[in-house]
Amino acid sequence: MRKFGFKFFSTNFQQAPETITECAEIASSKEDIFMEFTAVAVTTDEEFKKIKAAIGNIEVRIHASYDGFDASNSELFQRNKKILASAQKAADIFDAKTIVVHAGYGHGKKHLEEAGRQFKLFNDERIVVENLPYYDNNGDEMLGNMADEIAYIRNESKCGFCFDFSHAICSAAAQKLDIDKYLQSLFLLKPTVYHMCDGNIPEMKDLHLHFGEGNYPLKHYLNDYTDENAYITMETGNGFEQSNDLRLKDYNYLKAML
Numbered sequence: 001m002r003k004f005g006f007k008f009f010s011t012n013f014q015q016a017p018e019t020i021t022e023c024a025e026i027a028s029s030k031e032d033i034f035m036e037f038t039a040v041a042v043t044t045d046e047e048f049k050k051i052k053a054a055i056g057n058i059e060v061r062i063h064a065s066y067d068g069f070d071a072s073n074s075e076l077f078q079r080n081k082k083i084l085a086s087a088q089k090a091a092d093i094f095d096a097k098t099i100v101v102h103a104g105y106g107h108g109k110k111h112l113e114e115a116g117r118q119f120k121l122f123n124d125e126r127i128v129v130e131n132l133p134y135y136d137n138n139g140d141e142m143l144g145n146m147a148d149e150i151a152y153i154r155n156e157s158k159c160g161f162c163f164d165f166s167h168a169i170c171s172a173a174a175q176k177l178d179i180d181k182y183l184q185s186l187f188l189l190k191p192t193v194y195h196m197c198d199g200n201i202p203e204m205k206d207l208h209l210h211f212g213e214g215n216y217p218l219k220h221y222l223n224d225y226t227d228e229n230a231y232i233t234m235e236t237g238n239g240f241e242q243s244n245d246l247r248l249k250d251y252n253y254l255k256a257m258l
């Protein structure tokens, strides 16, 4: 059974706790919903425990903050470890099985080798490296977009892999590569978890559109490029939406495509 994840930042709980608790109530009435929290560095252990108490036994997955994080830069190793530590602490509190981590910035061998080295030193089997777009929305080069790069980091560190469809499509578009071949090459790596939203091919920007708002062939992606027991976080929406209506709509949209 595929499971679908509602996505939040840890700071959203302070902004609107009722949104999170309502989401947990929805999740507890279904057997195929989980939640993914991005561990924002300002969130304290006490705050994470409060969130845990509020949502009960809903399964949680963690995303590490990428603000200031770049594993391809040797000078940032200590800072990277500190940013990762707050995600690891959150994963401990929620007993999360996976922590999504971005490799960082830059293209080429030097950046890739440093990222592989740092991921190995992070030494946490819950880490899943996420494939990134070729460029971020500011035009900066991002590391870890091709299947062979993901495979390299995974081999070096024994981490897992988070397959982000929109990042892959943006990366293929930026490099003028065949999208389906690109997605297939990533799916062949046997992803641990998945991220999905809608978007507009051949747009190179990750738009985080709600399902049905873009032109992605989602039925094809969902059925052909996700495992039947996949954990799929729905990375839809820009900014924090306090109403859960669109979250539920997105969940029902994907379910109807299976």
Ligand SMILES: [Zn+2]
Pocket: 130, 164, 195, 235
């Ligand atoms: Zn993602």
